[in-house]
Amino acid sequence: xxxxxxxxxxxxxxxxxxxxxxxxxxxxxxxxxxxxxxxxxxxxxxxxxxxxxxxxxxxxxxxxxxxxxxxxxxxxxxxxxxxxxxxxxxxxxxxxxxxxxxxxxxxxxxxxxxxxxxxxxxxxxxxxxxxxxxxxxxxxxxxxxxxxxxxxxxxxxxxxxxxxxxxxxxxxxxxxxxxxxxxxxxxxxxxxxxxxxxxxxxxxxxxxxxxxxxxxxxxxxxxxxxxxxxxxxxxxxxxxxxxxxxxxxxxxxxxxxxxxxxxxxxxxxxxxxxxxxxxxxxxxxxxxxxxxxxxxxxxxxxxxxxxxxxxxxxxxxxxxxxxxxxxxxxxxxxxxxxxxxxxxxxxxxxxxxxxxxx
Numbered sequence: 168x169x170x171x172x173x174x175x176x177x178x179x180x181x182x183x184x185x186x187x188x189x190x191x192x193x194x195x196x197x198x199x200x201x202x203x204x205x206x207x208x209x210x211x212x213x214x215x216x217x218x219x220x221x222x223x224x225x226x227x228x229x230x231x232x233x234x235x236x237x238x239x240x241x242x243x244x245x246x247x248x249x250x251x252x253x254x255x256x257x258x259x260x261x262x263x264x265x266x267x268x269x270x271x272x273x274x275x276x277x278x279x280x281x282x283x284x285x286x287x288x289x290x291x292x293x294x295x296x297x298x299x300x301x302x303x304x305x306x307x308x309x310x311x312x313x314x315x316x317x318x319x320x321x322x323x324x325x326x327x328x329x330x331x332x333x334x335x336x337x338x339x340x341x342x343x344x345x346x347x348x349x350x351x352x353x354x355x356x357x358x359x360x361x362x363x364x365x366x367x368x369x370x371x372x373x374x375x376x377x378x379x380x381x382x383x384x385x386x387x388x389x390x391x392x393x394x395x396x397x398x399x400x401x402x403x404x405x406x407x408x409x410x411x412x413x414x415x416x417x418x419x420x421x422x423x424x425x426x427x428x429x430x431x432x433x434x435x436x437x438x439x440x441x442x443x444x445x446x447x448x449x450x451x452x453x454x455x456x457x458x459x460x461x462x463x464x465x466x467x468x469x470x471x472x473x474x475x476x477x478x479x480x481x482x483x484x485x486x487x488x489x490x491x492x493x494x495x496x497x498x499x500x501x502x503x504x505x506x507x508x509x510x511x512x513x514x515x516x517x518x519x520x521x522x523x524x525x
Contacts, residue, residue: 169483170213170399171206172475173220174468175199180214182226187211211235213402215395217471218242234406238398246394249401257408263512264426268413275328275344277511277519278416282352283323284433284521289359290316291524292436296366296444305365312362319355323348348416352432363440368448371457380463385443387457387464388474392439393431395478400427400434403501407509430504433522438497442481446474490520 173180175191182188186205193201208229214237216222222230222237227250230237236251267273293313300306328344360376367373373385381387404411404427414425416432446452456470466474482498495503504522511519 169210170215170479171211172215172217172479173222174217174472174475175220176218178220180220180222180226182208182223182229185209187226208233213238213399215240215398236402240394246398249398251402251405257509259513260408260509261410263509264409264413267512268415271345272328272330274415275326275348278345278348278429279323279326280519280521281416281429281432282348282355283320284523285352285435286316286320286323286355287521287523288433288436289355289440290320292440292444293359293362293366300365302365309362309365312358315358316355319351319358323351326351352416359436363444366444366448369450369453371447371454382462382464384452384454384457384464385447387466388443388446388452389439391466391471391474392442392478393435396431396434396439397424397427399482399498399501400424400431400505403427403505404430406502407505409505409509430501430508433504434497434501437522437524438481439478442474442477445481446477451477486524489523489525 171180171187171189173189176194177192179190180187181190183205185208187208189204189206191199191202191204193199211230212233212235214222214230214235216237216239218241227237231250231252234252236249238249239247241247267277290313293309293316297306297309297313300309326344326348356376364373364375367385371385372383374383376389377383377386378390381390401411401424404424409426411424411427413419414427414429417423417425417428419425451473452466452470456467456473457464458467459465483496485494485496486500487493488495488500488503490507491503500522507516508519510516
């Protein structure tokens with residue numbers, strides 16, 4: 168299965184038998200001629216619409232019938248909304264999810280598993296990438312960051328959770344184990360991105376992680392990649408029966424897919440951060456593939472296509488799943504982690520094991 172990305176302005180997607188027919192008009196600015204592409208319907212499990220492309224109603228209905236979802240983003244790749252199939256009938260998963268969310272101690276212990284997975288994978292990427300660093304000083308800094316991440320992982324494993332929950336329920340992160348956990352996650356992110364800068368083989372102005380707006384090309388790539396990954400995780404949690412808006416690590420908020428963000432924490436580094444390193448260090452993307460508008464950086468249309476190719480290639484890369492021990496693509500691993508969470512919450516397995524790379 169794969170994702171169909173609609174990046175050409177004013178494209179129209181229609182249903183023609185068992186295929187999707189994508190018609191792209193001529194583009195005077197780029198000199199591209201009018202053309203069309205056929206995509207087998209059965210191979211598509213998601214469509215991402217970037218900009219002002221159109222998907223006809225028959226095509227939408229056919230996609231929904233095969234449990235594919237359609238994600239709508241603006242021209243710059245910012246998420247706008249999504250059209251998804253009917254919610255799965257697994258009501259037991261949602262009931263167990265709501266109960267666990269209301270049990271403060273259980274909620275925090277589960278949130279700690281998500282944070283542990285994230286910190287572990289950040290440390291793994293730093294250690295793996297540090298083997299090819301020629302700069303001795305940079306290598307030492309990266310090794311020290313990896314050691315600090317190890318210490319944070321130990322603290323997460325030993326976190327003490329109060330029985331009664333936070334003092335002020337309206338501020339669940341204040342003076343609580345959950346707040347402490349968020350602090351550890353934030354400290355880990357700061358350590359990781361300080362070293363991430365040293366791994367980049369092109370100077371694109373990256374100093375630290377900034378989201379709104381992305382103040383350099385690297386942050387633009389990270390934000391775009393995380394948006395794409397969030398949408399894939401949304402599909403996975405809905406597929407197995409969860410409500411994506413009730414999470415454990417992330418607090419609930421209007422329109423905030425907290426559970427998708429929870430499960431995504433473990434997958435950020437193996438998928439998005441790794442792709443960003445690849446496209447920069449192999450010079451697949453260069454300064455010419457970015458543009459700046461009022462202090463915010465975005466990919467050009469050509470750069471966006473190149474990044475999407477690498478992102479899809481990563482999702483379709485097969486690895487040995489760390490829990491199930493069989494080959495699975497990263498795309499499939501998103502769903503497998505969601506299914507592991509269902510099994511834990513419904514008491515089919517004793518513990519939730521985060522996705523941790525070696």
